Amino acid sequence: MEGIAIALAVCVGVAFICRRYAIPPIPFYIITGLIIGSAGLGLVGSSDISEWIAHMGLLFLLFTMGLHLHPGEVAKRRGSFLKAGLIDLCINFIAGFGVAYLIGLPLYDAVVLAGAFYISSSAIALSSLIDNRKLGFRESDTVIWLMVFEDIMLVLLLIILASQDVSPLRTVGIIICMAAILFACARRFTGRIRLFFAREDELPILVVFLSVVLAVAIADLTGVPDSLLVIILGSAISLAASDRAEAVARPFREVFLVVFFVFFGISVSFSGAPSLVLLGSVIALAILTKFVSGVLIGKTIHRRALSGVDIWADTTSRGEFSILLALLYGSPAVVPVVAALVVVTSCVGSFTGKYSMRIRRWCGNVTSGN
Amino acid sequence: MGFFHQVLPGIGTKYELETDSGDIISVIFMANGRVQLYTQPARCPDCYAADLNPMETRRLGNVLTGAIMEAEEEGVEIAFSALADLRIAVHTYIIGAKLAGKAIGDLDIRSRTGVTILAVSREGKNTVNPRPDFRFVAGDAVVVIGESDQIRAFEQEFME
Numbered sequence: 001m002e003g004i005a006i007a008l009a010v011c012v013g014v015a016f017i018c019r020r021y022a023i024p025p026i027p028f029y030i031i032t033g034l035i036i037g038s039a040g041l042g043l044v045g046s047s048d049i050s051e052w053i054a055h056m057g058l059l060f061l062l063f064t065m066g067l068h069l070h071p072g073e074v075a076k077r078r079g080s081f082l083k084a085g086l087i088d089l090c091i092n093f094i095a096g097f098g099v100a101y102l103i104g105l106p107l108y109d110a111v112v113l114a115g116a117f118y119i120s121s122s123a124i125a126l127s128s129l130i131d132n133r134k135l136g137f138r139e140s141d142t143v144i145w146l147m148v149f150e151d152i153m154l155v156l157l158l159i160i161l162a163s164q165d166v167s168p169l170r171t172v173g174i175i176i177c178m179a180a181i182l183f184a185c186a187r188r189f190t191g192r193i194r195l196f197f198a199r200e201d202e203l204p205i206l207v208v209f210l211s212v213v214l215a216v217a218i219a220d221l222t223g224v225p226d227s228l229l230v231i232i233l234g235s236a237i238s239l240a241a242s243d244r245a246e247a248v249a250r251p252f253r254e255v256f257l258v259v260f261f262v263f264f265g266i267s268v269s270f271s272g273a274p275s276l277v278l279l280g281s282v283i284a285l286a287i288l289t290k291f292v293s294g295v296l297i298g299k300t301i302h303r304r305a306l307s308g309v310d311i312w313a314d315t316t317s318r319g320e321f322s323i324l325l326a327l328l329y330g331s332p333a334v335v336p337v338v339a340a341l342v343v344v345t346s347c348v349g350s351f352t353g354k355y356s357m358r359i360r361r362w363c364g365n366v367t368s369g370n
Numbered sequence: 371m372g373f374f375h376q377v378l379p380g381i382g383t384k385y386e387l388e389t390d391s392g393d394i395i396s397v398i399f400m401a402n403g404r405v406q407l408y409t410q411p412a413r414c415p416d417c418y419a420a421d422l423n424p425m426e427t428r429r430l431g432n433v434l435t436g437a438i439m440e441a442e443e444e445g446v447e448i449a450f451s452a453l454a455d456l457r458i459a460v461h462t463y464i465i466g467a468k469l470a471g472k473a474i475g476d477l478d479i480r481s482r483t484g485v486t487i488l489a490v491s492r493e494g495k496n497t498v499n500p501r502p503d504f505r506f507v508a509g510d511a512v513v514v515i516g517e518s519d520q521i522r523a524f525e526q527e528f529m530e
Contacts, residue, residue: 068379126380133419135381136396136408144378243401357416 003044004053007036007262015258022131022354024124026319027346029258030339033265046263054263057256058324059212059230064249065122065151066234067242071183074152077145084142084297085149088315091293092118092286099282103274105333108164112329115157116338117286121319122147124346128314128353139310142301146315154321155231161329162225174224175232182236193240197248204248212252227328257320264323268339269332282337283344290316309363313356317349318342447518459518460488463529465510475502483524485516 010032011025018025036043046054096117100110125147129140163171186193197204212230219226237245274282291312298308318341326338352359374386382400389395392412399405405427410417422430445461469477474487489498491511497504506512514524 070377070379073377073379122380130381130400130406133406133408133421134417135378135384135398135406136394136410136417136419141376141378141384144381148379246401 001049003047004050004259007033007044007050007266008258010036011258011262024121024127024317024319024346024350026121026124026261027343027350029261030265030323030343033262034268034339034343035265037263037266037268039265039268039270044266046267050259050263053256054260055216056212057253057258057260058327059215059226060249060253060256061260061320061324062227063208063212063230063234064246064253065154066231066236067238067246067249068148069151069155069231069235070238070242071235072239074148080142080301081145081149084146084301085153087296087300088146088149088293089118089153091296092289095285095289099285103278103282103333103337108329109331109334111157111161112325113334113337115154115325116318116322116330116334116341117282117289119150119154119318119321119325120147120290120315121317121321121342121346121349122151124317124319124349124353125314128350132354132356134310134314134356137310139298139302139307140314142297142307143311143314146297146311150321154325155228157325158225158228158231158328161325162228171224174222175228178218178224178229179232179236182232183239186236186239190240193237194244197241197244204244208245208248209252225328227324261320261323264327265339268336270336274337279337279340283341286318286341286345287316287348305367306360306364309360310356313352313359314349316352317346319346445521457517458515459521460513460515461521462511462513463525465506465508465512466529467508469506469528470508471505473503473505474500477528479524479528483516483527484520485514485524488513488515 011029014028014032015025018028034040038045093114096114097110099117100113103113105113125143129135129143134140159172159175162175163169196207211233215229215233216226218224219229234245291308294310294312294315295305295308297311299305301307318338322338322342326335330338372387374388376384376386378384378398382398384396384398386394386396394408394410394412396408396410397405398408403424405422405424407420407422407430408417445459447457447459480486487500489496489512490500490504490506491497491513492507492509514521516524
């Protein structure tokens with residue numbers, strides 16, 4: 001337990017400093033983990049308890065992500081949502097896959113790395129839009145819905161990776177049945193669920209925690225990944241009480257996620273990592289491909305390449321979902337690459353998010369030849 | 371033109387109004403109760419933003435809807451259009467040495483000026499509808515209500 005106490009105490013200090021200077025704390029939690037963990041000083045190692053808490057952090061992250069995947073709202077989106085999402089997916093996923101191939105990873109690991117390379121950090125993007133007062137721009141709407149598209153792609157990727165085991169049809173079948181039952185219940189009992197979540201007492205909190213723990217238990221019984229179950233559960237609840245459920249799940253997510261990030265850093269070992277030059281070029285490419293996709297999206301959706309600079313500035317950070325893919329499905333060869341990718345891109349991304357207006361003005365001057 | 375509204379997953383709800391002159395005003399209600407207000411003038415690439423807490427949001431809304439006709443630093447005037455445009459002003463004052471130790475009834479405030487002392491706040495404690503024998507202490511904050519002429523009379527009579 002003292003390991004968790006030390007790690008959390010350092011993280012509270014880190015969070016305090018980050019909030020003060022309005023920078024995203026996620027990369028610094030990981031750096032903290034790297035410093036105190038096996039890659040650094042070796043002060044703290046992971047234990048069963050820390051792994052359980054970190055796993056709960058991951059599940060609550062996915063549960064709240066599911067709450068943002070309201071099927072009706074997503075279905076209402078028009079062509080621009082699909083166009084932007086597909087440009088982002090094609091460029092970054094294929095580039096990520098190429099990178100993995102160059103490093104010499106086997107197919108399965110290459111898919112995991114391509115996913116981690118593709119998916120931006122919603123947490124960093126959204127807080128950058130709020131903190132840097134950019135919600136008024138049309139480009140911000142594009143960024144927010146791009147995050148939703150990436151979430152949906154993450155669900156598909158999780159299904160693909162999960163069906164790698166012995167009986168893919170059985171796994172996919174169970175997932176579809178579960179989704180059908182949960183969505184039918186949520187539709188049928190919308191009013192009651194809403195009333196239940198409006199309660200002021202401890203019951204909604206207990207039920208949210210219970211349902212996430214229950215998802216783990218069902219996952220153990222059926223062999224379907226709990227990560228998928230909690231996303232489906234969140235998406236079903238979003239039909240009835242998205243805002244309240246998020247308010248209830250938030251404290252769990254905040255606490256457990258910090259443990260998740262710091263113990264990810266603690267567990268990383270760079271012994272199997274590729275050379276620094278190779279790592280550096282992977283990271284540079286990750287920033288570059290998001291720039292290319294951003295500019296293309298800007299041109300397609302907003303008819304201005306400069307809008308793409310804004311989109312790039314807020315989507316260049318990789319974060320929680322990249323780590324999640326590496327932790328759940330990555331081999332020891334993938335984990336250090338993703339750790340370096342997340343730390344560097346999210347530091348760069350917090351900078352570009354903060355100064356996107358200046359960067360855009362500068363890009364405008366350069367392209368117009370002044 | 372009407373408000374265009376859309377859900378922003380993970381953020382809240384956005385309302386956007388494009389005015390006839392082409393300026394864009396967007397209001398974003400966030401999950402934590404705060405509101406961000408943006409104005410983007412036509413033909414200007416920059417956006418100007420304000421981040422408001424719920425109280426500030428309500429104040430701004432009141433001013434925009436015209437519920438408050440006149441907002442001074444220490445007072446507000448409210449118009450009730452249902453009551454033949456009755457206008458009532460509410461004002462606060464700090465009691466000075468001149469009134470200290472005197473009772474409301476002895477000062478004859480209502481019969482001399484027409485205003486009513488609605489409440490007194492002393493060291494964080496509020497007394498609503500103080501009785502005529504209530505004695506002021508220097509530093510009391512009082513809330514008076516009346517028509518603006520009556521408030522002006524009260525100011526001249528007792529506060530100067």
